[in-house]
Amino acid sequence: MIYDCAIVGAGFGGLGAALTLAEQGARVVVLEALKYPGGCASTFTRGGWRFESGATLFSGFDEGQLFARWIDRHQLPVTTRVPDPIVELRTPSWTLPITARREDLIARLGEFPGAPRDRLADFFARQSSLAGALWSLFDDPALLPPFGVRELLTHIARSPRYLPLAPWINRTLADLVAAHGLDGFEPLRIYLDAVSQITVQTSAAEAEAPFALATMDYYFRGTRHVHGGIGVLASAMLEATRALGADVRLSESVKALTPVADGWRVRTRRGEVTARQVIANVIPQALRGLLGDEARELDGLTRRVEGGWGAAMLYLGLARDAKLRAEAHHLELVDDPGAAFIEGNHVFCSISGADEARGPGGARTVTASTHVPMAKLLAMTPDAQGEYIAAVQSAMARTLGRRAPELDAATVHRLTASPRTFARFVGRPDGSVGGAPRVRGIGCYQGMLPRPVRPGLWMVGDSVFPGQSTLATALGGAKVAGLVARQSSRGA
Numbered sequence: 001m002i003y004d005c006a007i008v009g010a011g012f013g014g015l016g017a018a019l020t021l022a023e024q025g026a027r028v029v030v031l032e033a034l035k036y037p038g039g040c041a042s043t044f045t046r047g048g049w050r051f052e053s054g055a056t057l058f059s060g061f062d063e064g065q066l067f068a069r070w071i072d073r074h075q076l077p078v079t080t081r082v083p084d085p086i087v088e089l090r091t092p093s094w095t096l097p098i099t100a101r102r103e104d105l106i107a108r109l110g111e112f113p114g115a116p117r118d119r120l121a122d123f124f125a126r127q128s129s130l131a132g133a134l135w136s137l138f139d140d141p142a143l144l145p146p147f148g149v150r151e152l153l154t155h156i157a158r159s160p161r162y163l164p165l166a167p168w169i170n171r172t173l174a175d176l177v178a179a180h181g182l183d184g185f186e187p188l189r190i191y192l193d194a195v196s197q198i199t200v201q202t203s204a205a206e207a208e209a210p211f212a213l214a215t216m217d218y219y220f221r222g223t224r225h226v227h228g229g230i231g232v233l234a235s236a237m238l239e240a241t242r243a244l245g246a247d248v249r250l251s252e253s254v255k256a257l258t259p260v261a262d263g264w265r266v267r268t269r270r271g272e273v274t275a276r277q278v279i280a281n282v283i284p285q286a287l288r289g290l291l292g293d294e295a296r297e298l299d300g301l302t303r304r305v306e307g308g309w310g311a312a313m314l315y316l317g318l319a320r321d322a323k324l325r326a327e328a329h330h331l332e333l334v335d336d337p338g339a340a341f342i343e344g345n346h347v348f349c350s351i352s353g354a355d356e357a358r359g360p361g362g363a364r365t366v367t368a369s370t371h372v373p374m375a376k377l378l379a380m381t382p383d384a385q386g387e388y389i390a391a392v393q394s395a396m397a398r399t400l401g402r403r404a405p406e407l408d409a410a411t412v413h414r415l416t417a418s419p420r421t422f423a424r425f426v427g428r429p430d431g432s433v434g435g436a437p438r439v440r441g442i443g444c445y446q447g448m449l450p451r452p453v454r455p456g457l458w459m460v461g462d463s464v465f466p467g468q469s470t471l472a473t474a475l476g477g478a479k480v481a482g483l484v485a486r487q488s489s490r491g492a
């Protein structure tokens with residue numbers, strides 16, 4: 001049998017693509033190396049404890065948004081909750097609860113001594129309108145990018161909305177802050193550095209303004225905690241795909257991709273399949289390995305991903321009687337606001353809910369992560385890398401101890417992970433995660449139009465447009481699936 005499409009990897013890029021193609025009646029095979037889906041956004045069990053592997057807080061769940069639409073259409077058994085606050089940002093001198101309402105944030109920032117309230121209101125009004133223009137694109141995969149006549153006409157009708165973004169292309173988020181006379185207002189700088197680091201993967205001083213403005217809405221657009229862990233959503237999406245007739249193969253890693261007359265031969269751990277088209281949910285370095293040649297067309301993308309990040313992780317099991325808020329909650333901890341928000345100085349920390357039974361006797365778990373600069377890590381010898389990662393994990397523990405002593409005191413079980421763990425676990429060479437940072441420059445816009453790497457071979461995932469996050473990768477997967485289906489119907 002020749003499949004219409006083989007999907008390599010069931011991360012959220014592959015899951016979004018698989019479900020969309022299966023909905024359209026395509027003959028799909030999903031090949032996932034692990035025995036469960038989700039990749040960097042999965043939930044794993046070790047020694048009786050259940051942890052989020054990487055991602056912990058997810059957008060796209062408000063009515064009409066992508067995940068909400070899938071949950072509704074396929075009656076997925078997924079329960080979500082809007083944490084209140086969504087995140088608590090803790091620094092040495094203050095704590096800022098960030099709720100799902102932009103007005104609350106503006107009001108809180110306005111309470112800082114000497115806060116320039118009018119300028120803050122103007123800045124967020126502008127951010128909101130510019131972000132709104134971009135999100136109208138992101139929310140509708142059919143419009144992104146405008147390949148068909150209908151989409152093109154819709155874009156032309158909408159173009160006045162995008163025009164205000166034009167002056168900010170090739171400028172940074174910090175430039176926009178300065179244009180509003182807010183560059184001396186330290187609480188805003190810290191807030192923006194924190195949110196930029198976890199979304200566009202760089203500081204406000206370096207972030208390409210339009211991308212950063214759009215992702216600043218992260219907390220305000222359907223952001224939720226998934227009860228039981230994000231693995232619940234990943235598994236539900238995969239089951240929905242299977243129920244629509246897709247062939248789903250777990251523990252089936254793909255070893256090689258070879259072009260053949262009628263498509264691609266996909267060699268796997270246990271055999272091979274043939275498909276007219278392939279969607280690879282892997283980073284460019286891994287795709288090169290599967291193609292078995294130099295794949296020079298992936299040079300630029302590879303360099304951008306290598307200029308990004310790895311992750312150092314702490315997974316904590318808490319005592320059953322830990323005295324914490326009962327709901328799942330999220331903390332963003334900054335040890336020294338004057339230093340870069342990486343390498344344990346900045347830790348994103350997510351605590352499961354008391355009703356989720358993640359550990360022995362119903363105990364709770366914590367997933368904590370920090371950014372590790374890939375270029376710095378790769379320049380080291382393997383021994384030096386080991387020492388460096390251990391130092392980063394100690395810095396994480398120190399930040400946790402200072403900013404979240406309640407977690408430190410309740411910890412009874414501890415696991416660590418490094419870029420090396422991610423390389424082994426999700427097949428990302430060197431452990432590069434988070435895609436390409438959206439740093440200032442028009443390079444950011446390269447690859448905005450998904451197109452095949454080679455005839456019939458497509459990429460999805462966080463190294464390609466629209467980039468990092470479960471929502472972005474799922475959206476990109478859905479978009480690419482639409483293009484694949486269109487090509488299949490032309491070829492049929």
Ligand SMILES: Cc1cc2nc3c(=O)[nH]c(=O)nc-3n(C[C@H](O)[C@H](O)[C@H](O)COP(=O)(O)OP(=O)(O)OC[C@H]3O[C@@H](n4cnc5c(N)ncnc54)[C@H](O)[C@@H]3O)c2cc1C
Nearest residue numbers: 009011013033039040054055056057254427461462469470
């Ligand atoms: C520490 C950390 C924290 C994060 N926090 C958040 C967050 O809070 N919210 C958020 O939205 N996003 C977050 N993200 C980002 C988000 O997790 C990722 O952008 C997204 O999950 C990446 O999805 P992906 O589809 O690109 O790839 P992956 O998740 O890497 O999935 C790829 C899949 O392909 C499989 N695979 C690889 N090679 C092969 C092969 N040869 N054969 C078969 N299968 C293969 C892997 O096993 C994996 O399942 C975080 C990421 C990290 C690392």
